[in-house]
Amino acid sequence: MSMFELIPKLREASPLIHNITNVVVTNFTANGLYALGAAPVMAYAKEEVADMASIAGAVVLNIGTLSTEEVEAMVIAGKAANKKGVPVVLDPVGAGATSFRTESAQRILQEVDVTVIRGNAAEVASVAGENLVVKGVDGGAVSGDTQELAEKVSELFDCTVVITGEIDVIANEQGTNLVRNGHPIQTKVTGTGCLLSSVVGAFCAVEEDVLKATTVAVSVYGVAAEKAAQKTAELGPGSFQVEFLNELSKVSEADAAFSKVERVDE
Amino acid sequence: MSMFELIPKLREASPLIHNITNVVVTNFTANGLYALGAAPVMAYAKEEVADMASIAGAVVLNIGTLSTEEVEAMVIAGKAANKKGVPVVLDPVGAGATSFRTESAQRILQEVDVTVIRGNAAEVASVAGENLVVKGVDGGAVSGDTQELAEKVSELFDCTVVITGEIDVIANEQGTNLVRNGHPIQTKVTGTGCLLSSVVGAFCAVEEDVLKATTVAVSVYGVAAEKAAQKTAELGPGSFQVEFLNELSKVSEADAAFSKVERVDE
Amino acid sequence: MSMFELIPKLREASPLIHNITNVVVTNFTANGLYALGAAPVMAYAKEEVADMASIAGAVVLNIGTLSTEEVEAMVIAGKAANKKGVPVVLDPVGAGATSFRTESAQRILQEVDVTVIRGNAAEVASVAGENLVVKGVDGGAVSGDTQELAEKVSELFDCTVVITGEIDVIANEQGTNLVRNGHPIQTKVTGTGCLLSSVVGAFCAVEEDVLKATTVAVSVYGVAAEKAAQKTAELGPGSFQVEFLNELSKVSEADAAFSKVERVDE
Numbered sequence: 001m002s003m004f005e006l007i008p009k010l011r012e013a014s015p016l017i018h019n020i021t022n023v024v025v026t027n028f029t030a031n032g033l034y035a036l037g038a039a040p041v042m043a044y045a046k047e048e049v050a051d052m053a054s055i056a057g058a059v060v061l062n063i064g065t066l067s068t069e070e071v072e073a074m075v076i077a078g079k080a081a082n083k084k085g086v087p088v089v090l091d092p093v094g095a096g097a098t099s100f101r102t103e104s105a106q107r108i109l110q111e112v113d114v115t116v117i118r119g120n121a122a123e124v125a126s127v128a129g130e131n132l133v134v135k136g137v138d139g140g141a142v143s144g145d146t147q148e149l150a151e152k153v154s155e156l157f158d159c160t161v162v163i164t165g166e167i168d169v170i171a172n173e174q175g176t177n178l179v180r181n182g183h184p185i186q187t188k189v190t191g192t193g194c195l196l197s198s199v200v201g202a203f204c205a206v207e208e209d210v211l212k213a214t215t216v217a218v219s220v221y222g223v224a225a226e227k228a229a230q231k232t233a234e235l236g237p238g239s240f241q242v243e244f245l246n247e248l249s250k251v252s253e254a255d256a257a258f259s260k261v262e263r264v265d266e
Numbered sequence: 267m268s269m270f271e272l273i274p275k276l277r278e279a280s281p282l283i284h285n286i287t288n289v290v291v292t293n294f295t296a297n298g299l300y301a302l303g304a305a306p307v308m309a310y311a312k313e314e315v316a317d318m319a320s321i322a323g324a325v326v327l328n329i330g331t332l333s334t335e336e337v338e339a340m341v342i343a344g345k346a347a348n349k350k351g352v353p354v355v356l357d358p359v360g361a362g363a364t365s366f367r368t369e370s371a372q373r374i375l376q377e378v379d380v381t382v383i384r385g386n387a388a389e390v391a392s393v394a395g396e397n398l399v400v401k402g403v404d405g406g407a408v409s410g411d412t413q414e415l416a417e418k419v420s421e422l423f424d425c426t427v428v429i430t431g432e433i434d435v436i437a438n439e440q441g442t443n444l445v446r447n448g449h450p451i452q453t454k455v456t457g458t459g460c461l462l463s464s465v466v467g468a469f470c471a472v473e474e475d476v477l478k479a480t481t482v483a484v485s486v487y488g489v490a491a492e493k494a495a496q497k498t499a500e501l502g503p504g505s506f507q508v509e510f511l512n513e514l515s516k517v518s519e520a521d522a523a524f525s526k527v528e529r530v531d532e
Numbered sequence: 533m534s535m536f537e538l539i540p541k542l543r544e545a546s547p548l549i550h551n552i553t554n555v556v557v558t559n560f561t562a563n564g565l566y567a568l569g570a571a572p573v574m575a576y577a578k579e580e581v582a583d584m585a586s587i588a589g590a591v592v593l594n595i596g597t598l599s600t601e602e603v604e605a606m607v608i609a610g611k612a613a614n615k616k617g618v619p620v621v622l623d624p625v626g627a628g629a630t631s632f633r634t635e636s637a638q639r640i641l642q643e644v645d646v647t648v649i650r651g652n653a654a655e656v657a658s659v660a661g662e663n664l665v666v667k668g669v670d671g672g673a674v675s676g677d678t679q680e681l682a683e684k685v686s687e688l689f690d691c692t693v694v695i696t697g698e699i700d701v702i703a704n705e706q707g708t709n710l711v712r713n714g715h716p717i718q719t720k721v722t723g724t725g726c727l728l729s730s731v732v733g734a735f736c737a738v739e740e741d742v743l744k745a746t747t748v749a750v751s752v753y754g755v756a757a758e759k760a761a762q763k764t765a766e767l768g769p770g771s772f773q774v775e776f777l778n779e780l781s782k783v784s785e786a787d788a789a790f791s792k793v794e795r796v797d798e
Contacts, residue, residue: 027456041360191562238777249504508770
């Protein structure tokens with residue numbers, strides 16, 4: 001049986017994914033999670049995030065348009081999730097672009113037991129305290145070896161690290177996978193990284209093996225993007241966004257044929 | 267003349283609908299109201315909500331991503347609307363999922379004279395103090411008879427109650443209607459319930475008979491959804507969302523032929 | 533060489549555009565900027581806006597869903613931009629609809645050296661202290677001569693003024709241009725004005741001649757809208773929004789043929 005068996009498992013469970021995310025991507029994130037088969041909820045108030053996180057299948061913390069108050073809510077939600085054994089995904093959007101973002105991401109990592117960090121190389125390096133230049137929040141380049149970076153940060157924070165880029169790297173103490181799915185047009189549509197972090201949360205909600213769950217999430221997501229990009233090649237990013245939601249709703253076990261995963265730690 | 271005569275009436279008046287709504291659905295709500303022919307405005311600051319509510323045709327309060335401050339603004343807006351006779355719609359998103367949501371919805375109902383409550387069965391039961399399990403914010407199942415629930419809550423808060431589900435129930439002291447329009451794909455697109463609450467507000471802005479206004483709103487909305495679902499059946503939820511806006515802009519008096527309304531209190 | 537030479541210049545530079553904008557249009561704004569070839573970022577927290585504005589190519593301040601705290605962040609961002617010579621665009625959404633909006637826009641203009649004001653006639657008149665009735669935030673009509681209004685406000689605040697409407701007017705001390713591009717369906721899709729303000733910022737980031745930069749921005753934007761409207765004429769506003777993003781990604785120097793700019797101050 002292929003790893004894509006997790007797709008029907010996710011759809012049957014329809015896990016509640018509690019997102020504390022940025023104002024740019026809320027709608028796209030909710031619709032992407034619905035399309036895939038999960039049940040999204042957004043809740044930000046300190047008065048309720050612990051309650052919501054406690055009944056969720058996963059909690060996703062995204063600092064894309066953070067405020068001090070929102071970071072405090074993220075810490076409360078994260079701690080509540082930790083207490084119940086609910087997986088927590090951190091998306092350190094724009095870490096490195098301002099010290100406020102870098103420090104907020106680091107604060108969350110200090111106070112919450114984060115299951116998965118998902119970002120681009122520059123963001124992940126920034127939360128680890130590397131000094132790298134970040135341009136924008138959806139781009140980001142990094143010098144050095146991305147695989148080494150993922151493995152180092154995984155060890156540092158004792159969690160799974162997903163670094164997305166031309167080739168995606170997923171590393172934790174069990175091993176390291178490369179995923180070669182996806183399409184460049186994803187970098188021209190806002191929220192494609194943020195939604196992936198929430199999709200990672202959704203798969204972690206239905207599979208305890210985090211290396212497997214995150215690898216499937218990244219590959220499934222990339223396969224859906226490839227299909228959407230192919231169908232909208234002549235059209236543009238507006239149509240891609242729409243078709244991508246369609247493809248997320250259709251992706252299935254049979255799409256394992258398009259998965260490009262390589263184990264590289266052995 | 268059919269009840270759908272309210273469609274051209276709405277388009278001619280183009281009422282200003284003041285929404286205090288959640289961050290997930292703002293864009294979809296504004297575009298949905300524009301498509302139908304209304305004029306949306308979002309305003310949240312305590313310093314201005316009374317001014318905005320006073321010049322609006324309807325005020326829509328949606329607690330989907332509430333905060334204590336936002337609930338205070340909702341109360342201010344609601345009271346200003348009451349003073350001017352502007353109809354107020356409450357969408358108690360996720361009531362029952364956390365006590366903060368349930369209590370906030372109840373606080374609004376205590377301090378504001380709400381014209382219409384629009385939610386799913388579990389949300390409506392929660393604001394009424396029933397003990398029911400809510401899963402997610404767009405789903406929600408309820409035991410017992412939904413018609414009875416709608417009528418009971420309508421009496422309790424002396425307002426019109428719209429409970430949406432497979433069959434929609436609309437009840438106030440004048441009577442109870444069932445509406446059998448709509449399509450299951452609506453549950454896979456975020457904000458379809460929230461936008462309906464705003465559409466209810468738009469029809470209440472142009473028709474004083476609230477039972478008629480809300481019934482037409484629910485039926486028109488469901489007819490547009492059915493048409494969009496039919497046109498995008500092979501595509502998916504991304505395309506449905508786009509086509510649904512198209513259909514809202516095209517829906518007309520002639521579509522009364524597709525309306526499925528049943529009076530059940532007689 | 534035509535003024536549309538700025539399109540490839542923008543795409544090559546891919547300037548970072550820092551938006552402090554309203555919750556309704558964040559996604560559409562980010563995707564529109566990406567489609568055109570710029571790099572959007574949204575950052576709102578007082579702790580980081582100065583850092584972000586300092587590294588940006590332009591800063592766009594949009595009061596569509598303002599709060600006192602957000603206005604303070606706008607002032608901080610604007611001052612940081614001024615210090616670095618980064619152009620600042622102000623979109624006074626809904627000025628005139630509530631005194632809070634009018635006064636907030638005026639406060640920003642007092643404390644920040646604004647490069648471009650972009651609004652409809654009623655909004656622009658309101659920030660200038662005229663007494664005009666505003667209905668809604670995307671509409672707005674004004675009595676009197678729009679060209680005179682633009683020139684007067686330009687002189688008053690020593691900046692470039694862009695008033696959009698059936699005919700767009702752009703005025704600063706160097707001259708006044710009229711632009712006759714665009715399509716009426718833009719008024720049925722939320723955020724088309726807001727995104728234009730951000731696109732104005734993107735062109736100002738790559739061209740120091742502000743009259744030229746803003747005129748090209750308005751004309752390019754209008755040409756993309758015309759093409760999208762033509763392709764989706766039978767469909768509706770949902771499809772227009774999607775196709776408009778596609779067209780923004782495709783607009784090129786060759787489209788100068790469709791540009792309708794008239795110099796009127798000579």
